[in-house]
Amino acid sequence: xxxxxxxxxxxxxxxxxxxxxxxxxxxxxxxxxxxxxxxxxxxxxxxxxxxxxxxxxxxxxxxxxxxxxxxxxxxxxxxxxxxxxxxxxxxxxxxxxxxxxxxxxxxxxxxxxxxxxxxxxxxxxxxxxxxxxxxxxxxxxxxxxxxxxxxxxxxxxxxxxxxxxxxxxxxxxxxxxxxxxxxxxxxxxxxxxxxxxxxxxxxxxxxxxxxxxxxxxxxxxxxxxxxxxxxxxxxxxxxxxxxxxxxxxxxxxxxxxxxxxxxxxxxxxxxxxxxxxxxxxxxxxxxxxxxxxxxxxxxxxxxxxxxxxxxxxx
Numbered sequence: 001x002x003x004x005x006x007x008x009x010x011x012x013x014x015x016x017x018x019x020x021x022x023x024x025x026x027x028x029x030x031x032x033x034x035x036x037x038x039x040x041x042x043x044x045x046x047x048x049x050x051x052x053x054x055x056x057x058x059x060x061x062x063x064x065x066x067x068x069x070x071x072x073x074x075x076x077x078x079x080x081x082x083x084x085x086x087x088x089x090x091x092x093x094x095x096x097x098x099x100x101x102x103x104x105x106x107x108x109x110x111x112x113x114x115x116x117x118x119x120x121x122x123x124x125x126x127x128x129x130x131x132x133x134x135x136x137x138x139x140x141x142x143x144x145x146x147x148x149x150x151x152x153x154x155x156x157x158x159x160x161x162x163x164x165x166x167x168x169x170x171x172x173x174x175x176x177x178x179x180x181x182x183x184x185x186x187x188x189x190x191x192x193x194x195x196x197x198x199x200x201x202x203x204x205x206x207x208x209x210x211x212x213x214x215x216x217x218x219x220x221x222x223x224x225x226x227x228x229x230x231x232x233x234x235x236x237x238x239x240x241x242x243x244x245x246x247x248x249x250x251x252x253x254x255x256x257x258x259x260x261x262x263x264x265x266x267x268x269x270x271x272x273x274x275x276x277x278x279x280x281x282x283x284x285x286x287x288x289x290x291x292x293x294x295x296x297x298x299x300x301x302x303x304x305x306x307x308x309x310x311x312x313x314x
Contacts, residue, residue: 019305049112075142121265188273
């Protein structure tokens with residue numbers, strides 16, 4: 001009490017303001033997490049085939065898009081989505097070196113259809129995280145590899161964390177993955193693409209197909225250099241463009257004419273996009289835990305700031 005009374009005006013103002021701001025921040029995050037829990041509870045689950053346009057909740061399994069596979073940078077694992085972080089240890093502890101996450105599209109599937117997920121801007125909570133160690137900023141191998149490695153697992157707020165500790169290395173690698181076949185919960189802005197959108201997508205696919213063909217010049221000449229002069233003239237390029245369009249159209253027809261659906265961020269914090277490999281109940285429970293703990297922190301910090309100010313005034 002006496003120490004507080006003897007504080008200078010500047011120091012007293014700093015500490016009292018800090019306590020008040022921390023308590024207000026805790027209150028904000030309490031309502032923030034409670035809002036997310038109620039949002040999940042109040043949004044009904046939709047089937048992909050019959051889902052309405054707008055903000056919807058989907059439950060299914062993760063799957064990869066066709067085409068070039070998504071490969072995680074640290075463990076070189078083929079997956080639907082990845083996020084990683086590399087930390088370095090020095091005399092003061094662990095410090096972040098770099099971190100990155102995937103923004104590649106992937107799928108959620110249920111028994112009625114499939115929907116393309118755009119993870120950019122989404123809050124993503126995979127159910128597993130792998131942690132392992134090594135001597136370099138880029139790991140030479142993924143988890144569960146190498147000599148002198150121990151393996152342990154524990155659960156924290158529904159997140160299964162797997163730690164593989166190699167006793168040699170000042171770098172710590174953390175990697176989170178969503179794998180094909182993982183159960184998936186997603187909530188966000190649902191849209192079905194119409195014919196205009198399909199045509200735009202088809203045009204983009206034709207351009208990409210032509211770009212791929214141009215990268216293999218020998219095969220391009222073999223297919224479309226009709227006069228054998230070793231060059232692709234305008235007429236031959238037009239033939240290549242028509243062939244690419246025909247290939248893309250045939251591939252689209254093989255999709256059984258299924259409607260093309262997407263789920264993306266709404267751009268509003270009131271209706272966030274969430275993607276998780278945990279079940280709906282586990283997500284709600286996690287957000288309610290966070291809300292309770294931050295509310296408790298608000299009361300503790302609020303009481304502390306009130307006591308601090310009262311001690312100064314008395």
